[in-house]
Amino acid sequence: MSPKLALLLVVVLHNYAIASFGSDPDPVQDFCIPTTGIVGCKNSSAATVDDFVFSGIKSPGKFGETGLAAQAVNVNSFPGLNTLGMSFVRADFEVGGINVPHFHPRATEIAFVLEGSIYSGFVDTNNRIFAKVIEKGEVMVFPRGLLHFQMNVGDKPATILGSFDSQNPGLIRVPNAVFGSGIEGKLLEKAFGLNSKEIAKLKTKFAPH
């Protein structure tokens, strides 16, 4: 087969892996497992129970700077979720660890405290905060698209299980999006009332490495 054609197919297929996650509507079939590296879905008769089971969050993931280890179980890591309208996350916190102010542009989140004591809250569009410390076994809901955050205020590690009403809720960490994406410095100075040196420091801290 000609190199041109090979290239074309590679492009098609690569793009497709993305395109096949195209919407969160009511499903019109039982399920649609994207076939790895190829367009469309597996023939349903080729699906197996393992397409619907995910085993990757039995233990905490790798902790980051802020003492958080978040493992997303969405359509990218668990393709069986495709068209099913939901996803999941396991978030482990070191003592004092935080989940920075963030939001999910495409989903509501229900968080269950598996272990620990977590200061947890969200901010509504009237700029009102709804926050408190939630304990093991408690459930908190973060309405779709609203800014929320968490901090382990207990004296031992904590774990939260979150679920979402989108197969790919998306995640925007405010510090990184604002200071680490390359927004014009002058705009940020005016937005936060900080001087160019202060903004430069924040930009350096959050610059992608």
Place this chain on the structure above:
Amino acid sequence: MSPKLALLLVVVLHNYAIASFGSDPDPVQDFCIPTTGIVGCKNSSAATVDDFVFSGIKSPGKFGETGLAAQAVNVNSFPGLNTLGMSFVRADFEVGGINVPHFHPRATEIAFVLEGSIYSGFVDTNNRIFAKVIEKGEVMVFPRGLLHFQMNVGDKPATILGSFDSQNPGLIRVPNAVFGSGIEGKLLEKAFGLNSKEIAKLKTKFAPH
């Protein structure tokens, strides 16, 4: 105020508690807490963080005949979920306990095994079964509206946490819906190939007490 009017208002308000759970669309406000016993929603400025936190599933509920204790966290038990498009459940299993074949007419379910070993599966619309034993820390997804079931096959109690992409997914337990709701016996005999005595026995067993 006249008795007639009082009655009218009682009817209105009672009905309204139901009517205010009228749809699972994208929300058009941050949240909408139904005001207990009154139509509509709380004024958003009257909402508190406790409207978004649920503390009722810290421990197992009351076990039923089949060795299951399921506690639904939906818009009826946790009104803060209203218009947010999600709900939750904690299901505890005694050794050998089962969750009878059932389905949720309005939601996909993601189940996380908190403890134990659970034989878990669903049946698709081609009558194919997808079932296996899932272990602590594993996640399984049940596509919207499909029949599914669970059984604790381990030697100790088991617990599952389920989340749904509807504020009120609904639950239909097949044995009860089929044999305990009052469907014409002749129809059931023909449907299951059982005789009138066998059907009568099943009807007795599942008759609402």
Place this chain on the structure above:
Amino acid sequence: MSPKLALLLVVVLHNYAIASFGSDPDPVQDFCIPTTGIVGCKNSSAATVDDFVFSGIKSPGKFGETGLAAQAVNVNSFPGLNTLGMSFVRADFEVGGINVPHFHPRATEIAFVLEGSIYSGFVDTNNRIFAKVIEKGEVMVFPRGLLHFQMNVGDKPATILGSFDSQNPGLIRVPNAVFGSGIEGKLLEKAFGLNSKEIAKLKTKFAPH
């Protein structure tokens, strides 16, 4: 062209015929006729009126064991329905024929009695039954995802026309899904309060041949 590539395309196209039925959202074009055996849709200028007309249910289909002949007019049999959000069914009943307790995971159904007297009903999530005999010219609605059933209680053949608000509503026949799909016997014994012999008998009856 290389065999590998040929195979790849076959896989792609085969999968695609499935994948192109991927959702029931509001349409974003007038229509989208899946091109038989090829990905995507026919170029709209290649569509003809016959893509929007279905002639396959002018007479009853083949009757099954329970005296029912159901002919589904969904996106699989009538591709022109793709993205249009609806489908249809013709169900003919022999005298005494039944439509076993079943449900459609993705649609509400409106049933019109074309001929005959049909005992028809559904069960809600509170396990309440809503059933009665409906006559020629009457209409009954079965809410999305709820268990429903029918029996011809007249002395001549009966016919029902059903329509659905999904291009592919799906159908789960409870007896087959529960006893014919391979669910663990022990679970079924406990769920229905039947002994292993009774369950084995039911499993045999509904085993796929």
Place this chain on the structure above:
Amino acid sequence: MSPKLALLLVVVLHNYAIASFGSDPDPVQDFCIPTTGIVGCKNSSAATVDDFVFSGIKSPGKFGETGLAAQAVNVNSFPGLNTLGMSFVRADFEVGGINVPHFHPRATEIAFVLEGSIYSGFVDTNNRIFAKVIEKGEVMVFPRGLLHFQMNVGDKPATILGSFDSQNPGLIRVPNAVFGSGIEGKLLEKAFGLNSKEIAKLKTKFAPH
């Protein structure tokens, strides 16, 4: 009770009968029967099977000027459809009778020919027509929002059953909407290339009586 209050309640309740038909989303309860003349829904325990059965289209309705008798079975005539996302219509045609060019702003329609030979078609957004004569037992689909029309071209009365994927699809008859609603004459003259006398004649013909 004070007259003011009585008036207020009357307004509230009257408006509510309208307001309770507020959306076609996925339902979040099994059903929601609007209580006649009162806000909200009937308490679900007060619903009866008759709320889900409609008996008003057993025979043709009253024929109009164009030889059509259309009987809408939507949430206004059949309140049980509220929140269920579907509605229905029976249309009877005299010999030569027509259903004028019209469209439904909120639904796709599936039409089944119960009796007769009907010239039936629609026009897409590229101004292409898809039309043919359909016979007894045939099904035609009209995509959401597109202009469509019918004419009984047989030598005996004809009947069509239509179903819609909205509880209240809406109906706009083009001749009446364009010439009978009061649109500025000058605009219509320019739009149709007719002179003021010709437009005046059309306006008179379609003026509401």
Place this chain on the structure above:
Amino acid sequence: MSPKLALLLVVVLHNYAIASFGSDPDPVQDFCIPTTGIVGCKNSSAATVDDFVFSGIKSPGKFGETGLAAQAVNVNSFPGLNTLGMSFVRADFEVGGINVPHFHPRATEIAFVLEGSIYSGFVDTNNRIFAKVIEKGEVMVFPRGLLHFQMNVGDKPATILGSFDSQNPGLIRVPNAVFGSGIEGKLLEKAFGLNSKEIAKLKTKFAPH
């Protein structure tokens, strides 16, 4: 590569450009830029800011017979809108120019008067008209799927900016759809109460050239 295969790919890709505009649901990724002439979406890392900016409506377009120059900014002209659920239009009017009675089957429209005085209105499903002259800086909304129209009643050119809640709202111009698409003359005569000569004249005027 073989001609057969080349042809196949051309078909696939051509169809796909259409098929990839398949729905207006909530997005499940940030964006999905259709790759020109190829199936699916650009790899998101290949997207650039220019995919999200459209520069084609800085000045009026070509005026038509009715004194209108409408430039649609939808997913066909601005592919970056794909899956984002919105589109746009710029409409310029000569003095006395009109936008003929038309409707958008898939969207509500919000119109902003950029310049001039426009007689603007819509007709609801009860055949009631809502029309008035709106001035520079005023906003009018046309509910989804309803017939609407505009006429520049000022003494200088006018401009309207419209936005839609669909990436591809569709446009049906009533005069063209009714008289220029090829609907059976007899049907039109009966529908409008015009004789065959009058209908023939209208058909000629609106015949596609």
Place this chain on the structure above:
Amino acid sequence: MSPKLALLLVVVLHNYAIASFGSDPDPVQDFCIPTTGIVGCKNSSAATVDDFVFSGIKSPGKFGETGLAAQAVNVNSFPGLNTLGMSFVRADFEVGGINVPHFHPRATEIAFVLEGSIYSGFVDTNNRIFAKVIEKGEVMVFPRGLLHFQMNVGDKPATILGSFDSQNPGLIRVPNAVFGSGIEGKLLEKAFGLNSKEIAKLKTKFAPH
């Protein structure tokens, strides 16, 4: 009428003004004008054209600290938008004025530059920025829920018109939500890598006055 009852009604009605904005689904009627201060919708026959026209953004609004004057035209200011799924905004910028990094949890936005040169952009969920200077007559789209921002980089005032695919998109200004809502200082220190004094300064600046 008794004070208790009066109070009750006030609560009901007040709450209702909020509750009636409960969802952004497909409409099931042409429109639904919330009746000021009363539950539900105006009787449709009481609606007038002025319910669908908004005249409040003919000129710039009051400028704030950052040189922005934004006037929202959503269901709260323009009740006629209720159930129609769209809203609008006029944003005027002083020279050097900015629209701080913000997002709309419930809508995509299409922005049209009415006047001036605007540095405008958004950040996706991979933390990539898409930004450039857009000029008079250009259109830019901000995908649903993503962080975006603007700055007038020209030498004269600038104006943008924005439209949204929600009747109530919501607005979250990042600096205010993060530093002005009352999030625990320790969490913010860790999130932004700032010391307690720096955070305190920011909290003071954005404290609600």
